[in-house]
Amino acid sequence: MxxxxxxxxxxxxxxxxxxxxxxxxxxxxxxxKIKKTGTKEGCAEGGCxxxxxxxxxxxxxxxxxxxxxxxxxxxxxxxxKQLIIVEDLLNSKGSLHPVQKAMVDYHGSQCGFCTPGFVxxxxxxxxxxxxxxxxxxxxxxxxxxxxxxxYRPIVDAAKSLNNKNRSDKFVKSKKKIISLLxxxxxxxxxxxxxxxxxxxxxxxxxxxxxxxxxxxxxxxSGGTDLSLIVTKERKDIDNxxxxxxxxxxxxxEEKNEHIVVGSAxxxxxxxxxxxxxxxx
Numbered sequence: 001m002x003x004x005x006x007x008x009x010x011x012x013x014x015x016x017x018x019x020x021x022x023x024x025x026x027x028x029x030x031x032x033k034i035k036k037t038g039t040k041e042g043c044a045e046g047g048c049x050x051x052x053x054x055x056x057x058x059x060x061x062x063x064x065x066x067x068x069x070x071x072x073x074x075x076x077x078x079x080x081k082q083l084i085i086v087e088d089l090l091n092s093k094g095s096l097h098p099v100q101k102a103m104v105d106y107h108g109s110q111c112g113f114c115t116p117g118f119v120x121x122x123x124x125x126x127x128x129x130x131x132x133x134x135x136x137x138x139x140x141x142x143x144x145x146x147x148x149x150x151y152r153p154i155v156d157a158a159k160s161l162n163n164k165n166r167s168d169k170f171v172k173s174k175k176k177i178i179s180l181l182x183x184x185x186x187x188x189x190x191x192x193x194x195x196x197x198x199x200x201x202x203x204x205x206x207x208x209x210x211x212x213x214x215x216x217x218x219x220x221s222g223g224t225d226l227s228l229i230v231t232k233e234r235k236d237i238d239n240x241x242x243x244x245x246x247x248x249x250x251x252x253e254e255k256n257e258h259i260v261v262g263s264a265x266x267x268x269x270x271x272x273x274x275x276x277x278x279x280x
Contacts, residue, residue, distance in 0.1 A: 001185070001188070002187060002188040002189070002190050003187045003188070003189055003190070004018060004019050004189075004191050004192070005018045005191075006020055006075065006076055006078055006079045006189070006191075007079065007184045008078035008079060008080065008081055008082065008083055008184070009082040009083070009180045009181055009184075010034075010082070010083045010088075011088065012173060012176060012177070012180070013180075014180055014183060014184065017078075019191050019192060019193050020075050020076065020191065020193065021075070021193045021194075021196065022074060022076060022191055022193060022196045022197065022198035022240050023074065023196060023230045024074065025070065025071055025072070025073065025074060025075065025227065025231065026053070026068075026070040026071075026073040026078065027039060027041055027051045027070035027073075028075075030053070030070060030085060036087050038085060038086040038116045039052075039053055039070055039086060039116060039117075040113055040116060040117065041071055042113065042114070043071070044071050044072075044232065045071070045072065045228055045231065045232060046069040046071060046143075046224055046227075048114070048145045049069065049114065049121065049141075049143045049144030049145060050113060050114050050117045050145075051069055051070040051071040051117060052067050052068070052069060052070070052116070052117035052118075052121050052143070052144065053067070053070045053084065053085050053086075053120055054066065054068070054083075054084040054085075054120050054123060054124045054127075055068055055077070055078070055081045055083060055084070056081060056082035056084060056127075056177065057081050057082075057181075058080075058178060058181040061178070062178075063082070063127075063174060064128070065084075065123075065124045065127040065128055066124060066268075067120055067121045067124040067125075067140070067143075069143070071227075071231060072223060072224060072227040072228065072231065073223065073227070074198075074223070074227065074240075076189070076191070076198055076200070076242065079184075079189060080186070081181070082177055082180075082181065084120075085120075086116040086119055086120055089119065091168070091169050092169070097119075097168060098126075098161060098164045098165070098166075099119050099126060099161065100119055102122075102158070102160050103115060103118065103119060103122075103154070103157050105157070105160070106153045106154075106156045106157035106160060107149075107153045108149060108153045108154040108156075108157040109148075109149070110148035110149055111147075111148050114144060114145060114146045114147075117144050118141060118144050118146065118154055121140050121141050121143065121144050122140065122141065122157075122158050122161070124140070125137065125140035125141075125158070126166065127170070131162055132158070132161075132162065134155065134159065137155055137158040137159065140158075141154065141155075141158070186202060186245070187202070188200065188201050188202055188206055189245075195236070195238060196236060196237070196238055196239075196240075197214065197217075197238065197239045197240070198239075198240045198242070199214075199217070199241045200241075200244065200245045201241070201245065201246060202245045202246060202247075203246060203248065204246060204249070207243075211241070214239045214241075216238075217239035217240065218237055218240055218241070220240050220242045220244075221242075221243045221244065221263070221264050222266060243263070243264040244264060246264060248262070249263050249265075250262050250264040250265055251265065252265055252269065252273045259273075259274075
């Protein structure tokens with residue numbers, strides 16, 4: 001099946017966007033469309049981390065959490081995922097999430113502009129590690145810049161989380177989120193918004209058909225440079241083909257004493273894989 005809509009989970013509900021603008025950044029969607037302004041724009045090029053949000057994705061019947069830069073991600077990245085922004089961390093009674101409280105207790109914020117991004121990066125770290133070393137912490141916030149604190153109190157705040165109860169509202173709602181994500185069926189995406197088109201095929205066969213019909217399309221995988229055409233050069237990208245849904249291009253396997261890496265595999269996934277051979 002082919003769909004012209006993006007479906008994702010936010011606030012424990014499934015949302016649908018019909019024919020979204022393929023050039024709209026996730027940051028603009030969050031701030032301008034759903035009117036949540038805790039996520040900040042600092043650089044518009046993925047360099048400062050003030051715009052960090054978290055996406056939860058279903059893999060092998062469990063959730064994996066990834067901190068991303070919303071300023072260089074297009075809104076189409078939401079397909080089939082759960083969106084978590086800094087406002088979502090508060091519980092129903094308005095009390096702070098343990099990550100937020102640690103930043104307060106250890107004075108990890110001064111001017112505060114970068115704080116939402118740090119909080120979201122540390123939130124993703126807390127979800128992905130059962131315990132974490134200083135190396136894990138520094139790696140997790142390596143994409144976040146702070147010009148006030150000198151980082152030490154932020155690292156101290158993160159270290160304190162090792163001793164905190166991890167049972168937050170996301171743990172309690174995990175089964176529901178998994179159930180909702182399973183309701184979003186995998187399908188080819190074909191979006192047309194004015195003169196702009198976006199395709200997210202699920203097989204190489206479908207990919208070949210799209211390339212034949214739209215030979216001047218630009219491939220989107222990580223997108224860390226591609227999105228700057230929109231955010232910095234202020235130009236439109238007419239035809240985009242996303243490779244992120246093609247399982248045939250997203251794999252790492254060991255074969256005949258070689259490591260074979262699919263062209264859509266992220267650097268982070270490869271880094272985690274290769275650490276068992278080169279831990280340092």
